[in-house]
Each structure stands twice: as structure tokens, then as C-alpha cells.
Amino acid sequence: MRKYYVHILLIILGTALYFLAHFQRVAVPAPIFDLMQSELNVSATKITLFSAIFMYSYALSTLFCGILTDKFGGVKVLLCGSVIFSLGSVLFSNTSNLPLMYFARSLTGFGAATFYLGLLQEAKKCFPDKYFGVALSVILFVGYTGGVCANAPFVSASEVFGWKEVLNVIAIVSVLVTLSFIFVQHLLKSIHENDKVHLCLEPFKRVLQNKNNFYIFTFTILCTGLHYVMMTVLGVKFLKDFLGYSLKNASLILSFLVVIAAFSGVILAYLSKLIGNKRLIFLRMLAFISFIVFSVISICILLNIKTSIIAGLILLLAVNGGNTPLAVPIVANTNKYEIRTTAVSVMNSISFVFVGLMATFIGFLMDLFPIAGKINGHIIYSNKSYLTVFLFFTLLAVVEIFMTFKIKEKLN
Numbered sequence: 001m002r003k004y005y006v007h008i009l010l011i012i013l014g015t016a017l018y019f020l021a022h023f024q025r026v027a028v029p030a031p032i033f034d035l036m037q038s039e040l041n042v043s044a045t046k047i048t049l050f051s052a053i054f055m056y057s058y059a060l061s062t063l064f065c066g067i068l069t070d071k072f073g074g075v076k077v078l079l080c081g082s083v084i085f086s087l088g089s090v091l092f093s094n095t096s097n098l099p100l101m102y103f104a105r106s107l108t109g110f111g112a113a114t115f116y117l118g119l120l121q122e123a124k125k126c127f128p129d130k131y132f133g134v135a136l137s138v139i140l141f142v143g144y145t146g147g148v149c150a151n152a153p154f155v156s157a158s159e160v161f162g163w164k165e166v167l168n169v170i171a172i173v174s175v176l177v178t179l180s181f182i183f184v185q186h187l188l189k190s191i192h193e194n195d196k197v198h199l200c201l202e203p204f205k206r207v208l209q210n211k212n213n214f215y216i217f218t219f220t221i222l223c224t225g226l227h228y229v230m231m232t233v234l235g236v237k238f239l240k241d242f243l244g245y246s247l248k249n250a251s252l253i254l255s256f257l258v259v260i261a262a263f264s265g266v267i268l269a270y271l272s273k274l275i276g277n278k279r280l281i282f283l284r285m286l287a288f289i290s291f292i293v294f295s296v297i298s299i300c301i302l303l304n305i306k307t308s309i310i311a312g313l314i315l316l317l318a319v320n321g322g323n324t325p326l327a328v329p330i331v332a333n334t335n336k337y338e339i340r341t342t343a344v345s346v347m348n349s350i351s352f353v354f355v356g357l358m359a360t361f362i363g364f365l366m367d368l369f370p371i372a373g374k375i376n377g378h379i380i381y382s383n384k385s386y387l388t389v390f391l392f393f394t395l396l397a398v399v400e401i402f403m404t405f406k407i408k409e410k411l412n
Contacts, residue, residue: 021112022146045363055356057109066345074121081114089171144262261321269325290397
């Protein structure tokens with residue numbers, strides 16, 4: 001088989017892994033928060049820690065994946081990551097020991113982080129510039145589809161078969177895809193290391209010395225982080241507790257959230273191109289969307305106004321999930337060529353560190369106040385808990401707005 005077609009097959013298998021990674025990232029704990037809390041009999045803090053640990057591991061892995069991919073190639077990084085990811089997936093769905101489950105989530109997150117940058121490099125090798133954008137958008141869309149499946153479809157299957165049983169099937173699929181990847185990559189000739197890339201801290205130092213990076217990174221971690229926290233930690237639980245939505249309806253809303261996020265990136269990138277690749281106007285729009293969504297929801301909670309408009313606001317927040325096609329080109333335009341990949345990996349890394357910190361802090365805030373009651377053994381958190389969380393989100397959205405007025409699209 002020709003090397004080109006082997007690469008294409010590896011990209012297809014890597015994209016399947018990317019789909020599974022998105023599924024794992026979204027599926028635990030948000031859609032099954034109550035199911036996990038009831039079965040494991042632990043506090044909200046311990047449930048949100050599942051998401052936090054995944055994000056911390058994902059962030060740490062992402063931080064070094066950029067330079068490792070440049071050094072050893074996307075195929076080798078994908079290969080190692082897929083093995084670690086599959087091991088974590090299998091372990092998580094086959095134990096009820098809390099420390100082991102946390103360890104399994106760390107493995108899953110660590111492996112999952114390798115897929116995006118590995119695929120990015122291999123796709124760049126296989127597709128010319130005029131097709132690269134299309135290929136990348138397809139890969140990203142498939143990944144987002146994993147997040148869609150991790151909400152309503154996952155919840156429906158979990159209610160019939162059990163959440164661990166469903167996750168075990170996903171784990172088995174991960175192992176099969178990984179074994180296929182291992183077999184196919186052997187068809188390639190030896191992959192040479194890039195001797196021009198050195199594993200040192202100098203690229204990271206140069207990234208952090210760029211003042212504009214501080215502004216664009218801060219904006220990105222807030223814009224992406226607040227969206228991800230709603231998608232992977234709080235969204236389903238909040239809709240159930242405050243609005244009284246059923247688990248299926250709440251998870252359906254979150255499925256639509258992922259779909260909107262998937263399309264928003266493509267639409268925002270296209271609109272930006274129409275006006276001469278100006279991006280700051282859209283970044284400011286996203287920041288104001290964050291503020292409007294969280295401040296209005298806070299007012300509704302304060303006045304105990306239970307309206308489906310809140311669900312609509314959460315769906316509006318999904319637009320913020322499309323900030324990557326705007327932020328990454330700004331990073332590319334404001335950093336030297338040789339450190340661009342490192343800059344993107346640093347930005348992605350700290351974004352997921354933020355999500356992990358937020359997941360932990362949200363659990364802490366929710367446990368500060370007495371619970372409102374229990375329904376069918378599931379804990380219902382009070383309006384005070386949710387008001388505290390959303391007021392904090394509103395404050396962060398103000399910071400997000402401020403940062404958009406400091407960012408420069410190009411350095412002089």
C-alpha cells in the first residue's frame with residue numbers, strides 16, 4: 001500500500017480516536033451527574049473532580065504535545081496517546097474504587113490530548129493548503145459529534161443498560177481502534193526525528209515573554225473554559241435542579257449545545273474572512289455573550305424566575321465554543337514561526353487547566369450551602385448554590401470583555 005494511503009487511513013483511525021476522546025470528555029460527569037452521585041454516594045465536589053482530573057491531565061499532556069509532535073511526528077505521538085487513552089477507558093468502566101477511577105480519568109485525559117495536535121500535523125502532510133482547512137474542519141466536526149453522542153444518546157443508553165456498561169463498550173471500541181492504528185502504522189517506513197527541534201524550555205519562555213499572548217490566552221481560557229464547564233460539568237445538573245427538566249430533556253439541550261459549538265467555529269471563521277480577516281470584533285461579541293448569558297441567568301435565579309429562556313441562553317453560550325478559529329490565527333500572527341505550535345499548545349493547556357480548576361471550585365461552591373432536598377435519591381442543590389456559581393461566572397465574563405480591548409491582531 002502506498003505511503004499516502006497509509007497516512008490517510010491513519011488519519012481516519014486517529015479521527016475515530018478523536019471522536020472517542022470528545023465522548024469521554026463530555027460524558028463524565030455532566031450527563032450522568034445524578035446517576036454517579038447516587039451510585040457512588042459521594043459529594044458534588046468528588047463528582048466534579050472526575051472532570052477536573054481529566055482536564056488537568058489533558059492540559060499537562062497538551063503542554064508538551066506540541067514540541068513532542070514537532071520532534072517525533074504525529075503518528076508516534078498518536079500511537080502512544082491511544083494506548084494510554086484506551087488503558088484509562090478500560091480501567092474506569094471496570095472499577096468502583098474511587099482512587100482508581102480518578103487515576104483512570106487521568107490516563108484517559110493524558111492520552112486524549114495527543115490526538116488533536118497529532119492529527120493536525122499528519123493532515124498538514126497529506127493535504128495541500130487549499131484542502132487542509134476542509135480536512136481540519138471535518139476532523140473537528142467528527143470530534144464534536146462525539147460530544148453530541150455523550151449527552152442524550154448516552155443518557156438514553158445508560159438508563160437501559162447502565163452507565164458503566166455503556167462506557168465499557170466505548171472502552172472496547174477504543175481498544176479495537178488502537179490495535180488497528182498500531183497495525184496500520186507498521187506499514188509506514190521508519191519515521192525520522194526532526195533534528196532541528198530540541199526538547200528544551202526555551203520555546204515556552206519565549207511564548208510567555210510575549211505580552212500579547214497574556215491577553216489572548218486569558219480571553220481564550222475564559223471563553224473556552226466557561227463554555228466547557230457548562231457542557232461537561234454543570235449544564236445538565238443545573239437544568240434539572242432549577243428548571244425541573246428531566247434527565248433526557250436536559251441532556252438533549254446539551255447535545256444541541258455541542259452541535260451549535262461545532263458549527264459556530266466554521267461560521268465565525270467564514271464571517272471573519274468576509275470582512276478582511278478581522279477577528280477582534282467577533283472576540284468582543286463572544287465576550288459580551290458570556291456576560292449577558294451569566295448575568296441574566298443570575299438575575300433569574302435571584303428572583304426565582306423559572307423560564308425556558310434560561311435553556312435558550314445556555315444554547316447561546318455554545319457560540320463561544322467556536323472561538324478557536326479566531327484565536328489560533330491571532331496567536332500565529334503574533335508569534336515567531338518556530339514557536340507557533342508551542343504557543344498554541346500552551347494556550348490549549350492553560351485553557352483545560354482552567355476548566356479543571358473551575359470544576360473543582362464549582363463543586364466546592366455548591367457544597368457550601370445546605371441541599372434543597374432529594375428526589376429519587378438524587379441530591380437537589382439550592383438556588384443559593386447556583387446563584388453563587390453564576391455570579392462568579394459573570395465576574396469572569398467582565399474580565400473576558402476587558403481582555404478583548406487589550407489584544408492586538410498583529411504585532412508591529
